[in-house]
Amino acid sequence: MEDSAKAYWSATLGLLGKILVVWFLVSFGAGILFAPALNSIHLGGYPLGFWFAQQGAMYIFIALIFYYRKKMGEIDRQFDVHEE
Amino acid sequence: MDLQTTIYLVVGATFALYIGIAIWARAGSTSEFYAAGGQVGPVMNGMAIGADWMSAASFISMAGLISNMGYGGGLFLMGWTGGYVLLAMLLAPYLRKFGKFTVPQFIGDRFYSKSASTVAVACLLVASLTYIIGQMTGVGVAFSRFLGVTSETGIYVGMGIVFLYAVFGGMKGITYTQVAQYCVLISAYIIPAIFISIQLTGNPIPQLGLGSNIVGQDVSLLHKLDLVVTDLGFANYTTSDAGGMLNMFVYTMSLMIGTAGLPHVIMRFFTVPTVAAARSSAGWALIFIGLLYTTAPAVAAMAKTNLLRTITPGVVMGNADPYAADSQLVYADRPDWMKRWEKTGLLKFEDKNGDGRIQYYNDKSKSDAFKAKAEAAGWKGNELTVNADIIVLANPEIALLPDWVIALVAAGGLAAALSTAAGLLMAISAAVSHDLIKNVFVPDISEKNELLAGKISMAVAIVIAGYLGLNPPGFAAGTVALAFGIAASSLFPAIMMGIFSKKMNKEGAICGMLAGLFITLFYVFAAKGIFFIKGTEYLDLIGGPNSFFGITPEAFGAIGALVNFGVAFLVDKMTPEPPAHIQAMVEAVRIPRGSKAVSGSH
Numbered sequence: 001m002e003d004s005a006k007a008y009w010s011a012t013l014g015l016l017g018k019i020l021v022v023w024f025l026v027s028f029g030a031g032i033l034f035a036p037a038l039n040s041i042h043l044g045g046y047p048l049g050f051w052f053a054q055q056g057a058m059y060i061f062i063a064l065i066f067y068y069r070k071k072m073g074e075i076d077r078q079f080d081v082h083e084e
Numbered sequence: 085m086d087l088q089t090t091i092y093l094v095v096g097a098t099f100a101l102y103i104g105i106a107i108w109a110r111a112g113s114t115s116e117f118y119a120a121g122g123q124v125g126p127v128m129n130g131m132a133i134g135a136d137w138m139s140a141a142s143f144i145s146m147a148g149l150i151s152n153m154g155y156g157g158g159l160f161l162m163g164w165t166g167g168y169v170l171l172a173m174l175l176a177p178y179l180r181k182f183g184k185f186t187v188p189q190f191i192g193d194r195f196y197s198k199s200a201s202t203v204a205v206a207c208l209l210v211a212s213l214t215y216i217i218g219q220m221t222g223v224g225v226a227f228s229r230f231l232g233v234t235s236e237t238g239i240y241v242g243m244g245i246v247f248l249y250a251v252f253g254g255m256k257g258i259t260y261t262q263v264a265q266y267c268v269l270i271s272a273y274i275i276p277a278i279f280i281s282i283q284l285t286g287n288p289i290p291q292l293g294l295g296s297n298i299v300g301q302d303v304s305l306l307h308k309l310d311l312v313v314t315d316l317g318f319a320n321y322t323t324s325d326a327g328g329m330l331n332m333f334v335y336t337m338s339l340m341i342g343t344a345g346l347p348h349v350i351m352r353f354f355t356v357p358t359v360a361a362a363r364s365s366a367g368w369a370l371i372f373i374g375l376l377y378t379t380a381p382a383v384a385a386m387a388k389t390n391l392l393r394t395i396t397p398g399v400v401m402g403n404a405d406p407y408a409a410d411s412q413l414v415y416a417d418r419p420d421w422m423k424r425w426e427k428t429g430l431l432k433f434e435d436k437n438g439d440g441r442i443q444y445y446n447d448k449s450k451s452d453a454f455k456a457k458a459e460a461a462g463w464k465g466n467e468l469t470v471n472a473d474i475i476v477l478a479n480p481e482i483a484l485l486p487d488w489v490i491a492l493v494a495a496g497g498l499a500a501a502l503s504t505a506a507g508l509l510m511a512i513s514a515a516v517s518h519d520l521i522k523n524v525f526v527p528d529i530s531e532k533n534e535l536l537a538g539k540i541s542m543a544v545a546i547v548i549a550g551y552l553g554l555n556p557p558g559f560a561a562g563t564v565a566l567a568f569g570i571a572a573s574s575l576f577p578a579i580m581m582g583i584f585s586k587k588m589n590k591e592g593a594i595c596g597m598l599a600g601l602f603i604t605l606f607y608v609f610a611a612k613g614i615f616f617i618k619g620t621e622y623l624d625l626i627g628g629p630n631s632f633f634g635i636t637p638e639a640f641g642a643i644g645a646l647v648n649f650g651v652a653f654l655v656d657k658m659t660p661e662p663p664a665h666i667q668a669m670v671e672a673v674r675i676p677r678g679s680k681a682v683s684g685s686h
Contacts, residue, residue: 072363
């Protein structure tokens with residue numbers, strides 16, 4: 001039981017870590033740090049860095065939360081700690 | 085039917101709806117009052133969070149700010165949405181599993197200390213009260229502009245309405261009312277945006293319209309906007325950042341963790357039935373919020389384009405020379421909406437060079453080439469000032485949309501301000517009656533009396549907020565920054581460590597919260613005055629404005645949070661670890677199984 005709880009928590013932290021990396025890359029990365037470089041690429045009429053800061057990051061945030069919910073549900077069932 | 089009557093009808097109908105819902109959803113027990121009985125589904129809850137979250141600031145001010153800031157305005161968009169990712173993964177499911185009504189209750193139990201809980205109540209009260217004052221002011225402005233009453237009357241009417249449905253309905257009433265308010269405010273935001281997007285780009289979806297070509301031209305809207313604003317001496321729209329890359333980075337981070345730490349938003353996750361529902365609630369909330377937030381940059385850029393198009397028609401819609409004498413609008417020929425807004429004083433024209441035409445440009449530009457051109461054209465300074473707050477409100481008028489759209493925007497602005505005020509009042513009431521009166525002063529208070537105490541504290545909070553809304557200490561903008569700064573630097577780190585660090589003890593958490601709070605207040609007050617009282621600024625003490633690596637006071641919350649984490653871990657290392665039963669509790673909070681309905685008991 002002790003081991004299973006530990007494994008569950010490290011699986012959870014692993015998932016959170018992965019999602020936070022994407023979260024950071026699309027907002028602080030593409031939207032701010034690399035925005036000047038990305039602006040030379042265009043997405044329709046949008047410069048890409050500007051698009052990430054004012055559109056793209058938000059869409060990806062939404063996707064991330066639903067991805068998290070799905071994966072977390074799987075981890076819950078795998079370790080048999082889901083709600084009845 | 086004239087415009088004023090239409091506005092009365094639309095606003096009146098929405099208010100009747102809110103009050104009707106509040107009566108239908110009256111709260112009977114403390115559980116219904118604080119947490120809507122823990123029975124709100126994720127989609128409904130998502131909508132309620134959306135309405136709760138999107139205040140007068142999001143609805144009225146944000147697009148105007150982005151319109152002026154250009155690319156840098158993206159920090160509001162990313163900051164106020166990115167926080168939900170943190171909330172969904174790091175806080176919401178665990179707080180729901182913990183199963184109590186309030187944030188201070190979690191902090192008090194997790195850190196086995198009434199002092200910790202009291203510090204959390206203090207942070208919560210300051211953050212919520214400062215935030216609510218801005219809402220009441222917003223209610224006053226919106227009422228006075230649209231109902232033709234004075235701002236004072238507007239605030240009294242607003243106080244009355246909030247009182248009615250917050251006090252009688254509790255969280256249950258507020259939640260269902262907010263669902264209705266969300267529907268009103270989102271349609272009020274999106275409908276005008278769709279019309280304007282079609283007019284300018286032919287694309288009915290504003291999010292796509294912003295990336296499309298201008299009607300009848302082979303150039304994209306954003307590119308054209310860049311060309312025109314740089315011609316007029318402004319910074320390039322799609323690249324101008326907010327006070328440098330570092331400041332934008334830290335500012336965005338502060339808004340994100342501030343969002344995740346704001347108690348009136350966190351509290352929403354106690355109203356859902358299960359841990360899984362708490363996870364999806366955050367996702368739904370972000371969809372509903374994202375609908376407005378992804379539209380806002382389109383509203384911003386298109387409003388800017390429309391404004392420039394009104395003043396220099398040939399330059400935006402053709403390729404006329406912006407410096408040519410006949411490129412600018414003749415003042416006498418200005419459209420009606422400009423005349424209407426001139427009356428409010430939020431739009432001003434001053435004919436500095438006496439040519440009867442409107443010159444709108446950046447007279448503070450540092451570019452010598454631009455200054456030479458402006459001088460050659462005989463411009464004597466910028467002649468038009470436009471308050472950023474009118475961008476959204478005047479948008480339907482600028483685009484010449486029908487009266488019912490203007491009335492809808494009025495109702496939307498009021499819905500945004502009222503729903504946020506109600507959510508904040510709920511957080512205040514729970515903190516006072518539950519975390520202070522029940523936990524600290526009168527532990528054996530009956531449920532009935534606690535409910536009464538909750539309602540009384542709510543009423544008192546409304547009166548204080550109304551009073552401060554009537555007599556604003558002149559710090560509307562500063563207080564919002566402070567609310568985020570406090571939430572970011574005090575509550576967010578404490579909650580997060582409470583869940584993710586089993587060994588974090590009460591000494592660490594309390595010292596961390598206090599350190600984060602004080603360093604943030606210290607930096608903010610240095611620039612804005614002690615408790616925002618003018619004349620008490622002490623900028624010399626910290627070495628001038630933005631002395632900490634050029635970071636503005638509004639952006640400082642993230643630094644405060646770092647200090648909080650740092651101090652907490654340092655103190656934690658030097659003091660005994662938490663008792664075994666607390667560590668066991670943290671382990672129990674981490675797994676979803678066994679979640680129960682929320683309760684206030686200990």
